Amino acid sequence: MRKILVVGAGQSGLQLALGLQSKGYEVTLMSNRTADEIRSGRVMSTQCMFHTALQHERDLGLNFWESQAPRIEGLGVSVAGPTGEQPGTTPRVIDWVGKLDGYAQSVDQRVKMAGWMETFAQRGGQLVIHGAAVSDLDYFSRTYDLVLVSAGKGELVSMFGRDASRSPYAEPQRALAVSYVHGLGPRPEHPEFDAVRCNLVPGVGELFIMPTVTLSGRADILFWEGIPGGPLDAFKGIKDPAEHLALTLELMEKFVPWEYARATKVELTDAGGTLAGRYAPTVRNPIGRLPSGGLVLGVADVVVANDPITGQGSNSASKCAASYLDSIVERGDEPFDESWMQTTFDRYWETAQHVTKWTNAMLGAPPEHVLNLIGAAGDLQPIADRFANGFNDPSDFENFFYDPTLTGAYIAEVGESQGPAGERVP
Numbered sequence: 051m052r053k054i055l056v057v058g059a060g061q062s063g064l065q066l067a068l069g070l071q072s073k074g075y076e077v078t079l080m081s082n083r084t085a086d087e088i089r090s091g092r093v094m095s096t097q098c099m100f101h102t103a104l105q106h107e108r109d110l111g112l113n114f115w116e117s118q119a120p121r122i123e124g125l126g127v128s129v130a131g132p133t134g135e136q137p138g139t140t141p142r143v144i145d146w147v148g149k150l151d152g153y154a155q156s157v158d159q160r161v162k163m164a165g166w167m168e169t170f171a172q173r174g175g176q177l178v179i180h181g182a183a184v185s186d187l188d189y190f191s192r193t194y195d196l197v198l199v200s201a202g203k204g205e206l207v208s209m210f211g212r213d214a215s216r217s218p219y220a221e222p223q224r225a226l227a228v229s230y231v232h233g234l235g236p237r238p239e240h241p242e243f244d245a246v247r248c249n250l251v252p253g254v255g256e257l258f259i260m261p262t263v264t265l266s267g268r269a270d271i272l273f274w275e276g277i278p279g280g281p282l283d284a285f286k287g288i289k290d291p292a293e294h295l296a297l298t299l300e301l302m303e304k305f306v307p308w309e310y311a312r313a314t315k316v317e318l319t320d321a322g323g324t325l326a327g328r329y330a331p332t333v334r335n336p337i338g339r340l341p342s343g344g345l346v347l348g349v350a351d352v353v354v355a356n357d358p359i360t361g362q363g364s365n366s367a368s369k370c371a372a373s374y375l376d377s378i379v380e381r382g383d384e385p386f387d388e389s390w391m392q393t394t395f396d397r398y399w400e401t402a403q404h405v406t407k408w409t410n411a412m413l414g415a416p417p418e419h420v421l422n423l424i425g426a427a428g429d430l431q432p433i434a435d436r437f438a439n440g441f442n443d444p445s446d447f448e449n450f451f452y453d454p455t456l457t458g459a460y461i462a463e464v465g466e467s468q469g470p471a472g473e474r475v476p
Contacts, residue, residue: 051074051075051076052075052076052195052196052383053075053076053077053078053193053194053195054070054075054076054077054078054194054195054196054197054198054378055077055078055080055190055194055196055197055198056070056077056078056079056080056198056200056349057080057182057187057197057198057199057200057201057206058080058081058199058200058201058349058352059079059080059081059083059088059163059166059167059200060094060159060163060200060201060350060367061097061159061162061163061350061363061364061367061368061371062200062349062350062351062367062368062370062371063079063198063200063201063349063350063371064079064163064166064167064170065106065107065110065112065166065367065368065371065372066198066200066349066371066374066375067079067170067175068110068112068166068169068170068173068175069110069371069372069375070375070378071170071173071174071175072110072111073375073379075378076176077170077175077176078175078176078177078178078194079167079170079175079176079177079178080178080179080180080182081167081177081178081179081180082179082180082181082182082201083179084167084179085163085164085165085167085168086164088159088160088163088164088167089160089161089164089265090322091160091322092322092323092324092325093158093159093160093228093230093322093323093324093325094159094160094163094325095159095228095325095358095363095364096156096228096258096260096271096273096358096361096363097156097157097158097159097262097361097363097364098122098154098155098156098246098260098262098361098364098441099154099155099156099157099364099365099368100150100152100154100365100441100442101150101151101152101153101154101442102365102368102369102442102443103364103365103368103369104116104152104154104155104368106368106369106371106372107368109372112166112169114162114165114169115155115157115161115162115165115263116155118263118267119155119156119157119262119263120155120156120244120261120262120263120268121153121154121155121243121244122150122153122154122155122156122244122245122246122260122261123149123150123153123243123244123245124147124148124149124150124240124243124244124245124246124438125147125148125150125154125245125246125248125437125438125441126145126146126147126148126237126239126240126245126246126247126248127144127145127146127147127148127248127249127250127424127427127434127437128142128144128145128247128248128249128250128306128308128309129142129143129144129145129249129250129252129424130142130143130249130250130251130252130254130305130306131143133304133305134307137303137304137307138303138307138310138311139307140304140305140306140307142308144424144425144427144428145239145308145428146427146428146434147239147240147245147434147438148427148431148434148435148436148437148438148439149434149435149438150438150439150441150442151439151442152442154246154441154442156260156261156262156263156271157262157263158230158262158263158264158265158269159364160264160265160322161263161264161265181204182201182206183205183206184205184206184208184209184340184341185341187199187206187340187344187346188340188341188342188344191340191342191344191345191346192342192344195385195386196347196378196386197344197345197346197347198346198347198349198374199338199346199347199348199349199352200348200349200350200352201352206338206352207334207352209338209339209340209346209348210334210335210336210337210338210348210352210353211334211335212332212333212334212335213333213334213335216333216403216406217330217331217332217333218410219330219331219332219410219413220330221278221330222278222328222329222330222357223277223278223330223331223357223413224255224256224275224276224277224278224328224357224359224413225255225274225275225276225277225278225282225283225285225286225326225328226273226274226275226276226325226326226327226328226358227273227274227276227282227285227294227297227298227324227325227326228271228272228273228274228324228325228326229271229272229273229294229295229298229318229323229324230262230264230269230270230271230272230318230319230320230323230324231269231270231271231272231295231313231316231317231318231319231323232266232268232269232270232316232317232318232319233315233316233317234259234270234272234312234313234316235311235312235313235315236312237312238312244261246258246259246260246261246361246441247259247260247309249305249306249309251282251305251306252415253277253280253415254276254277254280254281254282254305255274255275255276255277255280255282256274256275256359257272257273257274257275257301257302257305257306257309258271258273258275258361259271259272259273259309260273260361264319264320264323265319265320266319266320269319270316272298272302272313272316273358274298274301275357275358275359278328281301281304281305282301282305284297284301285297285326286326288326291318291321291322291323291324292318294324294326295316295317295318295324299313299316329355329357331355331356331357331406331409331410331413332355333353333354333355333406334348334352334353334354334355335348335353336348336353336391336392336394336395337388337391337392337395345387345388345391347374347386347391347394347395348395349370349371349374350366350367350370350371351363351366351367353395354366354370354398354399354402354405354406356405356406356409356410357409357413359409359412359413360405360408360409360412360441360444361441362405362409362441362444365405365441365442366401366402366405369398369401369402370398370402373394373397373398373401374394374398377390377393377394377397378394401445404444404445404447404448405444407444407447407452408440408444408447408451411451411452417454418454419454419457419458420451420457422457422458422461423437423450423451423457423460423461424437426461426464426465430461430464430465430468432464432467432468433460433461433464436450
């Protein structure tokens with residue numbers, strides 16, 4: 051039986067550990083926190099997983115919270131006009147919602163990671179609670195057939211050098227601020243179904259709102275992404291959760307009053323329901339070399355870390371874990387050598403490259419043809435639906451998003467197929 055060490059107990063590390071365990075590998079999982087510490091700690095992320103990523107969980111029988119989490123059936127975009135003089139007067143110049151072909155869901159990672167970790171141990175996996183250092187991996191690499199590093203922060207990441215050719219940004223492009231809340235009202239435009247709402251404030255940043263399930267049941271995530279140095283870059287140094295939420299709501303009232311209108315009665319889900327920070331989106335070389343010469347393979351955001359502006363983090367982690375699992379199983383008894391490690395990453399990169407390209411594009415000022423596309427989606431429902439489903443399959447953006455000629459042709463094609471009132475022409 052081949053022995054594999056997985057370092058890091060996030061979406062990718064746990065999904066991979068549980069997947070390998072189900073395939074008969076002898077798996078050790080190393081985490082710097084216990085399940086109880088994760089469950090009682092601070093929120094770790096925003097997350098909204100779309101159909102393909104959710105299916106990877108279903109395939110492994112790990113969709114434990116599917117019946118509890120809200121079914122997210124749409125993805126909406128609103129664009130703010132010039133900020134009004136008085137609070138609550140900023141207009142919307144664009145507002146639409148696209149329907150997803152398969153529903154999305156969000157589960158607070160404190161719930162999921164704690165539950166998955168306990169499942170791994172119950173199924174006979176060896177769980178080691180220890181914050182691993184490079185020296186630890188140097189020792190373990192001699193006793194395991196393969197060491198996978200899925201801990202995306204700290205000393206271990208330094209083993210994986212930055213790939214400058216795939217990392218256009220050296221500095222963070224957004225300041226991030228998250229609040230998990232109860233008491234948010236529905237969007238009046240579609241009270242009958244849940245949707246992720248993407249609110250774009252040109253030159254300022256973005257507010258994302260997504261339904262989720264947390265420790266205390268149904269909730270919603272309020273997530274500001276602020277351009278550094280701008281008015282949304284205001285959360286640094288705020289430690290008090292109540293102050294964090296108050297500032298979140300104050301900024302909503304000023305920049306996205308249509309969302310503030312349904313947030314006047316919200317309260318934090320718990321004392322750990324806020325998070326703030328920033329990081330530079332980075333692609334790294336996938337193979338880490340230990341002082342002894344041993345090799346380790348980086349997983350998910352250790353090697354491909356994108357800004358959360360496109361909501362791809364947990365999706366990419368799930369897709370990476372699924373891809374790596376296939377590569378490991380297909381390897382059979384052959385050695386997990388450097389060549390195999392590079393090939394395994396390259397296989398994942400075939401998917402990940404589309405996420406990185408799209409995310410980096412969304413971090414910049416949108417060009418005219420993209421603005422035209424987003425505007426057209428308000429009049430042409432097929433465009434809104436296709437844009438929404440791009441969150442599940444970002445490779446489709448190659449066909450209609452980046453190239454002005456392709457974008458223009460696509461808008462014209464859809465326009466010709468629709469009647470004056472947006473109804474399809476027979």
